[in-house]
Amino acid sequence: MTRVHLSRLPGDRVLVVEGGAGRDLALADLPAYVAGREADAPRWVWDDTARWCPPLLAAGVRVARCHDLRLSRRLLSRAPAVDHALLEGEDADLWDRLGPAATVSEPVLFSGHDALEHLRADVEDARQLAAIDASPEAARLRLLVAAESAGALAAAEMTHAGVPWSVDVHEALLTERLGPRPPRGARPRLLAECADDVRRLLGAPGLNPDSQPELLAALRRAGIEVTDTRASTLRAVDHPAVEPLLRYRSLAHLFSTNGWAWIDEWVHDGRFRPVYQPAGSATGRWSSNGGGALSFPVQVRSAAVADEGWVFVVADVAQLEPRVLAGMSGDRALARAARGADLYQGMVEAGAVATRQHAKLGLLGAMYGATSGESGRMVAELTRRYPQAFGLVEEAARAGEQGRVVRTLLGRGSPPLGGSWDESPDAPPADLDVLDRRRRSVGRFTRNFVVQGTGAEWALCWIADLRNRLWRLGDEGPVESRPHLVFFLHDEVVVHAPAGLADAVASEVTEAATTAGRLLFRELPIDFPLNVSVVRSYAEAGKPGT
Known part of the structure; x- marks a missing residue:
């Protein structure tokens, strides 16, 4: 496959390198150039997909494949099966410092003359390819960087398209729960009334219920002896102030996290536009840079409404991580239990x-x-029944406790967690207790890392295949005029699609999940059953069993 390298140059110029030959291109001409070359199905190689894709998508240009050098370097620099010396060389330290584009309002490719803005993609790509080729796990690493880069393309397209959002529905919900929109800096009427009820019932007229120290002191003055103000603690208290206090907490959370200010900042032109960060966590799971996209609150999901004549196809995979554990460990008994919709019930039936x-x-x-x-x-009981699966996570825990790096199925390495693992046995007992607790804590992290990280790899393969399948369903036009991904959360996808294509989209979502399982677990087929809903509002979508 042809690799075309794009590097930023001063003066709104782009360096295009292909087959060792370079040419200078004006930034304004880049979308037309990329659109013309897409017929040849090249792999575009650039520093950060989040910087290059927005202007292309704004011009109606979609690319099929890329290699994201920033994400891939981060992967390779932590991968246990990579000779990290091969990643050293010209500007290597600058590549290590390169961060993701942080906001939607950062669409400009060239934001100054800092050295970070003008790194040579072809030079770094050569290093990364050499490191992968020299690895004994080269095939898995190639799949990993390809999936990570495809995830970056999906994230850019999701940010560009946005989640269809009804401001009218959202504002009606806020007005019903909180009262009319208040002046800046003031509480909404119903929230203020709730706060007054709390003050009256606690006999604390000057109480600020948002202040934990003030609230704790007021509770104690009212004869409520509690050590904290957590909801679980308060529910165990028999006092008339508890109900309005818990209600105040719920309403205050809605107001602060998804109130009118949230709408103003994150909803534009009928779309909620969060900024997704692929590999935002050490395990490879995504995060978001604002808007709370990856902790989408149930209380405002009714505002996510498909366009007229369109629907949401929402799909969740049931019990992703236990199924991944069966596949990566090669535990055939657990894999048999995973056949069908409910792995846990399969274990009972076995x-x-x-x-x-x-x-x-x-x-x-x-x-x-x-x-x-x-x-x-x-x-303890199930370890005897499923020794390979349970043994895999136990070995990962022991490795973490000994300060060793663990890896996912495709080779993502766990991050260094710091600290010394060979403290003197003559240390005081208190210090040894602290060390033992820290070792166990790291072991719990590495135990979960191998499974959660491999689950993230399966999900990346799922959406990488799905985005291409969705593109082929459309006849013409840019990403947002065809069935397209608008949301992704670990084990769930939401596709915005014309209503007439809903059944076809549901089929493609399911096929892509099957393909992802075969790609990762070739020798041991694992079922990844989906719960699929076709709805007009995201709030109507069914959720999978747990």
């Missing part, structure tokens, strides 16, 4: 446990490090 709850407790306990109680007991 005779491994008596109840679905026991199955869930045992598997989640293994992935999160439960050692005591009912969950710990189930881990």
